[in-house]
Amino acid sequence: MRKLxxxxxxxxxxxxxxxxxxxxxxxxxxxxxxIIGLGLSNNSGSEGDSRYPVLVVDLDGGxxxxxxxxxxxxxxxxxxxxxxxxxxxxxFEDEGGLALLTLPQGFTADLLAGRPVALxxxxxxxxxxxxxxxxxxNSALQRLNAAAVSALAAADA
Numbered sequence: 001m002r003k004l005x006x007x008x009x010x011x012x013x014x015x016x017x018x019x020x021x022x023x024x025x026x027x028x029x030x031x032x033x034x035i036i037g038l039g040l041s042n043n044s045g046s047e048g049d050s051r052y053p054v055l056v057v058d059l060d061g062g063x064x065x066x067x068x069x070x071x072x073x074x075x076x077x078x079x080x081x082x083x084x085x086x087x088x089x090x091x092f093e094d095e096g097g098l099a100l101l102t103l104p105q106g107f108t109a110d111l112l113a114g115r116p117v118a119l120x121x122x123x124x125x126x127x128x129x130x131x132x133x134x135x136x137x138n139s140a141l142q143r144l145n146a147a148a149v150s151a152l153a154a155a156d157a
Contacts, residue, residue: 051079062108077136
């Protein structure tokens with residue numbers, strides 16, 4: 001064992017006999033790692049919020065539509081941005097917004113009546129993030145729908 005350690009130590013001494021070897025072996029890999037890490041960091045511009053932006057047009061204005069937006073705010077996947085219908089269309093089409101969600105008139109009334117509600121979501125077809133955003137929107141709708149059904153059942157009882 002001692003001979004093996006002596007051979008290893010001799011190999012290390014020969015390899016690092018010049019200071020330039022230490023620079024190439026230790027300093028440059030750390031420098032390259034730091035540069036690549038900074039280049040790949042998230043520069044979303046919204047105070048480090050890495051959630052996917054979703055434009056939300058609320059045509060309903062009801063309490064459950066507002067609660068749905070609150071559920072989206074609590075999401076770890078999407079970040080809702082409530083806009084007017086015209087601004088939502090412009091941002092989605094001209095500036096390439098990821099997704100445009102329109103909450104139709106009667107959204108709250110349909111949920112309170114126990115009728116099924118489908119989301120009107122437009123996504124950019126070439127953006128892979130759209131799938132995750134759509135799933136997060138549907139998940140929030142399912143939670144809201146379950147809460148509405150529970151409230152209706154409690155009211156009936």
